Amino acid sequence: MRAVVARGYGGPEVLESVTVALPEPGPGQVRIRVEAATVNPVDLVTRSGTLVEAGLMAAREYTGIGWDVAGVVDRVGAGVTAFAPGQRVIGLRDLLDVSLGAYAEYLVLDATAVAPAPPGASAAAAATLPLNGLTALQSLDLLDLAAGDTVLVTGATGAVGGFAVELAARRGLRVVAQAGAADEELARSLGAEWVVGRDASDLAADVRRLVPGGVDGALDTAGLGIRALAAVRSAGAYATVVGGSAPLPLRGIRVHQQWISADGVALAELAAMDLTLRVAETLPLERAAEAHDRLAAGGIRGRLVLVP
Template structure:
């Protein structure tokens, strides 16, 4: 079985095609013939060895990837929401050779749902990980309709989904953007756009002197943006930042692996794509054999939409 992975951790050049063992199918599981796998910053960290200490597999190869889409080729006993031949998408918790960058993938049936109607595999694979993380961030902050949410990194994949989901939840959204991205962020539904940067908290406070009710920190600015949030407010983070314990702020790190088998949440995201609430954005595709080039492009920054590997 072919996969794009590493046999030694390192830079993008460490990625190459490797052979991996087929995964057996058990009860409650689904097998996909992979057509597309999205590339995320988490994948670049995995490739470099940042998560090696957490991985139970101590021998290579290691295969990155958390988003996958393809054709269902087999379903295990007890799976009744998918059928052979369906185009489906899923979220992967990568361990050792079992990441998403492989041409055949077995997952828990609760990690896989139908692709949104009308979406290609390339488009569908951009939704699971970022969509579930955005949903988790909003659910944990538990803001009420009419409250104000700030979003940093709003032009990115996670931030863009937060903006759209927050609007669907009835929140007022103030989002950051560069001048070049301002129209994109407005099109995603932001009510107010402020210029991005290290001083974004001050810009938000100019508009909301008491601070915003919550903030989703897609730009991973951590302590730089705490000041934007009102006393006792909430801040959702994506890289483990837990706040400074001041002003009663609730800093809420989000680990999407905890939602990897929340089929109802993933299927709700699918429905919201079909309803036009969420937009699937693809920046560029690469054949899996060019995974190293895909990682180089992502790490260079400035990408709007997801980079996708195709099989």
């Protein structure tokens, strides 16, 4: 089968299309015929070798790239009863140190990392949900806020931030969204009650003018660290999804670094919620390097999705 992997580490030029053996599902696993795989920032970090330097994965000659997948179950391993061949599914590969990722024609995942695809969604749209949706959900769980509480979401119209705003609003939280002027309408459509600009230097002051005393919690998808923490009330809560950006727990604020974990049960719940799924563009699998270049350049609304 065809797959795109990183040969060594570096820029997009290290991405290489290769032919590899068709993977076989073991006990408790499913094999998915990939219809779409999302390009995420973690893919760029993995390809660059940054995770090797950080000691989060071992150096490999070939490294698998891609976490999100949408497709059709092709084969199930022993003991799998929740899924059957022909079923449309989504899934998340949350292991860093692998030789084959979602940038492939087929992918084997633990059945516990797989869920039925969102009803009516295209494969490309469905593929944008697992990593970003679960990241937002698990981060909100860490904040542990109650209905009626206020929450700041930085990067509120990004892939993770958009889901965070939508999920927070559905929990009854009052959302302050940090977004650019061009994205204010989108932020409000997702459920934000207030919108503040992207000038991080004035973020805390802007938020505190809207919510005197500070918000009850902040979900920092933009990795602003102390600048987002300053908008939180004393003894509030803060969570970041950007590795290495967690500030010190000043003023009794609970500080969390969220690390994603695959969760098929939670993913099934997300898939049933009819959330806003945003695809910027689909590209053939062989244009993965171009997709990496474009994501690194910024300015993309929604996710780029690769199609085998």
